[in-house]
Amino acid sequence: MAVDRGTIEKLAELARIQISEANIDDVTTSISEILGLVDQLQAANTDNVAPMAHPLDAVQRLRADQVTENNQREDLQACAPEVEDGLFLVPQVID
Amino acid sequence: MQWETVIGLEVHVQLATKTKIFSGASTAFGAEPNTQACAIDLAMPGTLPVPNEEAFRYAIMFGLAIDAEIAQRSVFDRKNYFYPDLPKGYQTTQLDRPIVGAGNMEIQLSSGKTKTIRIHHAHLEEDAGKSLHEDFQGMSGIDLNRAGTPLIEIVSEPDMSNSEEAVAFAKKLHALVSSLGICDGEMSQGSMRFDVNISVRPKGQTELGTRTETKNLNSFRFMERAIALEVERQIDLIEDGGTVRQETRLYDAEKHASRSMRSKEEANDYRYFPCPDLLPVVFDEDYIEAVRATLPELPEARRDRYIEQYALSSYDAETLSGDRELSAYFEAVTQDCGDAKLAANWIMGELSASLNSAELKLANSPLNATRLAGLILRIKDGSISGKIAKQVFEIMWASNQSADEVIEAEGLKQVSDTGELAAMVDTVIANSAKQVENYRSADADKRPKMMGFFVGQIMKASKGQANPKAVNDILIEKLNKLL
Numbered sequence A: 001m002a003v004d005r006g007t008i009e010k011l012a013e014l015a016r017i018q019i020s021e022a023n024i025d026d027v028t029t030s031i032s033e034i035l036g037l038v039d040q041l042q043a044a045n046t047d048n049v050a051p052m053a054h055p056l057d058a059v060q061r062l063r064a065d066q067v068t069e070n071n072q073r074e075d076l077q078a079c080a081p082e083v084e085d086g087l088f089l090v091p092q093v094i095d
Numbered sequence B: 001m002q003w004e005t006v007i008g009l010e011v012h013v014q015l016a017t018k019t020k021i022f023s024g025a026s027t028a029f030g031a032e033p034n035t036q037a038c039a040i041d042l043a044m045p046g047t048l049p050v051p052n053e054e055a056f057r058y059a060i061m062f063g064l065a066i067d068a069e070i071a072q073r074s075v076f077d078r079k080n081y082f083y084p085d086l087p088k089g090y091q092t093t094q095l096d097r098p099i100v101g102a103g104n105m106e107i108q109l110s111s112g113k114t115k116t117i118r119i120h121h122a123h124l125e126e127d128a129g130k131s132l133h134e135d136f137q138g139m140s141g142i143d144l145n146r147a148g149t150p151l152i153e154i155v156s157e158p159d160m161s162n163s164e165e166a167v168a169f170a171k172k173l174h175a176l177v178s179s180l181g182i183c184d185g186e187m188s189q190g191s192m193r194f195d196v197n198i199s200v201r202p203k204g205q206t207e208l209g210t211r212t213e214t215k216n217l218n219s220f221r222f223m224e225r226a227i228a229l230e231v232e233r234q235i236d237l238i239e240d241g242g243t244v245r246q247e248t249r250l251y252d253a254e255k256h257a258s259r260s261m262r263s264k265e266e267a268n269d270y271r272y273f274p275c276p277d278l279l280p281v282v283f284d285e286d287y288i289e290a291v292r293a294t295l296p297e298l299p300e301a302r303r304d305r306y307i308e309q310y311a312l313s314s315y316d317a318e319t320l321s322g323d324r325e326l327s328a329y330f331e332a333v334t335q336d337c338g339d340a341k342l343a344a345n346w347i348m349g350e351l352s353a354s355l356n357s358a359e360l361k362l363a364n365s366p367l368n369a370t371r372l373a374g375l376i377l378r379i380k381d382g383s384i385s386g387k388i389a390k391q392v393f394e395i396m397w398a399s400n401q402s403a404d405e406v407i408e409a410e411g412l413k414q415v416s417d418t419g420e421l422a423a424m425v426d427t428v429i430a431n432s433a434k435q436v437e438n439y440r441s442a443d444a445d446k447r448p449k450m451m452g453f454f455v456g457q458i459m460k461a462s463k464g465q466a467n468p469k470a471v472n473d474i475l476i477e478k479l480n481k482l483l
Helices: A007-015 A023-042 A074-078 B053-063 B162-178 B220-239 B285-291 B299-310 B312-319 B325-336 B340-357 B369-380 B384-396 B403-410 B419-430 B433-441 B444-461 B468-482
Strands: A087-091 B002-012 B077-080 B092-093 B104-110 B114-126 B129-130 B139-143 B150-156 B193-202 B212-217 B245-253 B257-263
Touching: A007 A023, A023 B212, B002 B162, B002 B220, B053 B114, B053 B150, B053 B162, B092 B114, B092 B325, B104 B162, B114 B162, B114 B285, B150 B468, B162 B193, B162 B220, B162 B299, B193 B220, B212 B220, B212 B384, B220 B245, B220 B257, B245 B384, B257 B285, B299 B325, B312 B325, B312 B340, B312 B444, B325 B340, B325 B369, B340 B369, B369 B384, B384 B403, B433 B468, B444 B468
Parallel strands: B212 B245
Antiparallel strands: A087 B139, B002 B150, B002 B193, B077 B092, B104 B114, B114 B150, B129 B139, B193 B212, B245 B257
């Protein structure tokens, strides 16, 4: 399966990745080639195979509902560029 | 043209666990910003989620209560989008293999009919944080205390055809999750949030119209109004020759207006994929059956029991069974006073009116079940009339006194002593020569109605404390002697 330049541009936008104009064609070709390998995998017959959710054949361990993490705001906000009244400040985004 | 509305609901229910779905940080409401957001909730590099078993147990309880298939093996997926209150850049949710499969819920309509609403599935996911857009001069403030709070998202089939049905469904869900104890039901704190999918089509057409989604309604009243508004908007649009766009809309309750948030074309492409940080979660049959054994009595079963055991009307039974706290209160009062009908009347009448006007929740009622039962006991044994009881209720409401203490202190005990009552009746008859004469000359079938005057005079003379039944008996006897 080949992807076109428009799809790459859209994916880059959704993933918030900047691809320079000069590189877009290269990236498009590379991803198309990778998808070519996926096409080969797709050719395998998987009629009676359940979709795999995880490569490890293991089951998730669960935890008890007990508070183990107390307030660490000061430490955790130490690396934030800007905070005010205990809030993280970010450039304004209104949906 | 006649139009038909089709409504489906997506309901986010915050689970009442103590900690987050993937971290051991507290979920308590109202904490200082970011004091309940740990490294996992903040998506710090190198952290890994560990799921909270209680969140699964709650989801399974819900599934069993709606008669749904429980997935013995469920899987988490990543829903990718960027927003500042979602630090990971994806929401951990369930897409293909949700914990709860298809189920059903029955709703009661005002016509007396019932309708079954199908539930497509319910899945577990994490809540996002909160963004505050005011007060920061071009910046947004982010509070991540809510990030990672466990949710179940319940997705209905488009089985509702008007706002009454949608609201009935929403209320029923609210009653169910509150009764199960899996959600605190505090709508004003966002514990339950409704997204409503609405479309219209000409009556009789089988094909569905284009739908819009009105997001994040957190009260039943807003939901009802938002639906009415959207249905009208779509019909007007089509009748004016336009077409409905598939889009997400936001309802502004203050302005009673809605606006488009984003259209389908601009909508995020979420690029779901299985979450590599989480293994499949597996529960065997024994586990699920053990959860089933812990299910409390559900509102429907309770309603039926109230009708059967206490002979309540279906309206009373429905109201009192819907909320776990209310039903516990009702049962406590009934047990103490031995009269379910009086208990129901007082709880749904005086008590709920007083709570409403004081803007109090039942949990904070100044009058507990034992004290209210004490009051009802005195009505039952004839110590006070219903009318006097309201007076006693008001005094009890504002004090810590028991009914007996109030009745004693205020001298409100009903007069049932026949000698005392007979004396009052004699006085009234003696002072009402004209009315007595009218009574005597009236036709026999007119007389019962004329009794009212004498009863009224006696009640007045006794300041409302005469036992009305005893007064009636004595009065009839004495008046008939004069005929």
